[in-house]
Amino acid sequence: MYGGSVTVPSYSPHLRKSGSRPVFIDPSSNEGGSSAEEGFPLLTESDEMKGSSTPLSAATIVPSPILLWRFKVLLFIIWGFICCETGWDSVMRIGEKWDLFLYEAFLYYNPLLLVNLMVWLWGINLWVFSNSTINYSKVFDLDQYHLTHKEIWKCATWMTIIVPTSMTAYLYLYSHGEVSLAAFQPVLLYAASVMILISPFDIFFLPSRYFLLRTLWRIVLPLQAITFPDFFLADIMTSMSKVFSDMERSVCRMVHRQVATIAWFEADSVCGSHSAAIPIVLVLPYIFRLFQCLRQYKDTRERTSLFNALKYSTAVPVIFLSALKYHVIPESWTNVYRPLWLLSGVINSMYSFYWDVTRDWDLSVLTRVFKFNKPSLFSYVFHGRKWVFFWVLSSNLILRCTWTYKLSAHLRHNHITVFTITALEIYRRFQWAFFRVENEWNKMTNKSNLPIVSMNEIPSEETTLLGSNSNHNV
Numbered sequence: 001m002y003g004g005s006v007t008v009p010s011y012s013p014h015l016r017k018s019g020s021r022p023v024f025i026d027p028s029s030n031e032g033g034s035s036a037e038e039g040f041p042l043l044t045e046s047d048e049m050k051g052s053s054t055p056l057s058a059a060t061i062v063p064s065p066i067l068l069w070r071f072k073v074l075l076f077i078i079w080g081f082i083c084c085e086t087g088w089d090s091v092m093r094i095g096e097k098w099d100l101f102l103y104e105a106f107l108y109y110n111p112l113l114l115v116n117l118m119v120w121l122w123g124i125n126l127w128v129f130s131n132s133t134i135n136y137s138k139v140f141d142l143d144q145y146h147l148t149h150k151e152i153w154k155c156a157t158w159m160t161i162i163v164p165t166s167m168t169a170y171l172y173l174y175s176h177g178e179v180s181l182a183a184f185q186p187v188l189l190y191a192a193s194v195m196i197l198i199s200p201f202d203i204f205f206l207p208s209r210y211f212l213l214r215t216l217w218r219i220v221l222p223l224q225a226i227t228f229p230d231f232f233l234a235d236i237m238t239s240m241s242k243v244f245s246d247m248e249r250s251v252c253r254m255v256h257r258q259v260a261t262i263a264w265f266e267a268d269s270v271c272g273s274h275s276a277a278i279p280i281v282l283v284l285p286y287i288f289r290l291f292q293c294l295r296q297y298k299d300t301r302e303r304t305s306l307f308n309a310l311k312y313s314t315a316v317p318v319i320f321l322s323a324l325k326y327h328v329i330p331e332s333w334t335n336v337y338r339p340l341w342l343l344s345g346v347i348n349s350m351y352s353f354y355w356d357v358t359r360d361w362d363l364s365v366l367t368r369v370f371k372f373n374k375p376s377l378f379s380y381v382f383h384g385r386k387w388v389f390f391w392v393l394s395s396n397l398i399l400r401c402t403w404t405y406k407l408s409a410h411l412r413h414n415h416i417t418v419f420t421i422t423a424l425e426i427y428r429r430f431q432w433a434f435f436r437v438e439n440e441w442n443k444m445t446n447k448s449n450l451p452i453v454s455m456n457e458i459p460s461e462e463t464t465l466l467g468s469n470s471n472h473n474v
Contacts, residue, residue, distance in 0.1 A: 076161075079161065079165075080164075082168075083165065083168045086168050086171070086172055087171045087172075089175075090168075090171035090172045090175035090176075091171060093175040093176075094174075103415055105167060105171055106415055106419075107246060108170070108250045109163060109164075109166070109167040109170075109186065110246060110415075110419055111243045111244075111250065112163045112193070114240065114422060114426060115159070115243060116156060116159040116160055116163060117423060117426055118236070118426050118429075118430075119152060120153070120156045120160075121427065121430035122430075122433075123149045123152035123153040123156060124149070125430065125434065126147075126148065126152060127149040128369060128370065128434065129369070129437065131372045131373060131374070132368075132369050132370065132371055132372055132373070133368070133371065133373065134369060134438055134441045135441065136437060136441075138444070139437055139440050139441050139444065140228065140229050140232075141228075141229065142211075143207065145207040145208070146207070146208060146211070147208045151205070162189070163189070166185050166186065166188070166189045167185075169185050170182050170186060170260075173185065174260055179260050183257075183259040183260040186254065186259060187254050187259065190250070197209060197212075197213070198213070212233075215229050215233050216233070218230050219233060219234045219237070219288050222288075222291050222292050222295040225295075226292050226295055226296045226299070230292065231289065231292050231296075232433075232436070234285065234288055234289045234292055235289065235429070235432075236429055237285040238289060238312075239425050239426055239428070239429040240285070240422075240426065241281070241282045241283075241284070241285045241286070242282070242418065242422045242425075243422065244281050244282075244284070244285070245278055245281045245282050248277055248278070248281045249271055249275070249277075249278070252270065252277070253271045256270060258271060274326040276323075278323065279319045279320055279322070279323040282319045283315065283316055283319045283320070286312045286313075286315040286316065286319075287312075287316075289312045290309050290312040290313055293308045293309035293312065294306075294309055297309070308355070311351050311352060311355050314344065314347055314348040314351055315348055317344040318341065318344045318345050318348055321337055321340055321344060324337050325337070325338075345401075346401075349400045349401045350400075352400050353400045356396055356432065360432070360435070360436050360439065361435040361436065362435070362438070362439045362442055363389075368383075368438060369435065369438040370382035370383040370434075371383045371384075392435070395428065395431070396431075396432070399425060399427075400428070402421050402424065402425070
């Protein structure tokens, strides 16, 4: 009992390598009290004998992964067609005011659609990091339970299904006179999203949700030293400030029971487009990032943190000067505040672009992140290519300039244009993340002389157990 060895069956689900074929054992097949160790050679022999037939009680028949993938794609296409057809018929059923009706539905659901886009793109970021020489888990100080790119994509897939389905149900029910049921759809979706995010139960990736909530708390109250995940997520939040603003308007209408009512169209109402809460919510991510920089200066006494804080402070005039349009006379807006708004927008865009190029990125190794450990078409197209260098600089400059448009409250009535620009800003942050994480990894390796180890070279827990000695002292 003590000092002996414990033999673990190789068919144990805890030791099975990821991607291997599962084998299920029928306990009734062991006659005469035979142990699992006695049945193991039989399984091995049956697997090696290709011509022999395997009993149905010994193993399950698993469908081909390619066949399952094709079936899922087919179901997804059918679902998309049904949603598009049902949604368009519902919009046309409204009549002359179909554009206003669609605008209201768009307000409730476009924030979640943009969040879904960000999740998809973050999965691509992690996929590139996991195949390159960048150990992103060490950069973000993640534990072994962090989500991989495949799990991120699974979450994004479910969001892609649930959000448009809820929007289609809203359009269909409203157009058929079921106003109460239609108004319940966005409320249910928002409430379910919040409950899943803050659920204390060990479901839906509890460690990752806890890490996200803890980081958000550290962003709102920077009472401790600022870490890389803190300001990285805060930077992403600045790109999604328009998303948070639309969420605030949606929740405001839900609280005041204005969903699927005519009150939403009143611009001067408590939840209208002239509300003072809009610029406040827009500016909050930049205020959080500003306080982070001041906290970092307090801890390190580096003047660079003060210049970084100045960069975020230039966003404040852009937001509040734009909001003044609804609170001043037209002549004052045209002659005084509009030129100041344009000037502050140019200053912020140029300052932010300069900071991206000189501080957040390392231009000497701009495309090293695309150097994969194994030969691939993706690495061949992107690694070491000059066109990537020029594309990143030019697109970042252009999208930094369009940033002023999406943050301006007096331009928000062009909802399709603002949605497109916000999606492009999320894309800009997506490509910014590659080089920001790469730059941080280079700093870590240069400071501590860490060996460059990719995510693929780090042994997983299953691999460690399979490769370890089978003699364990109990």
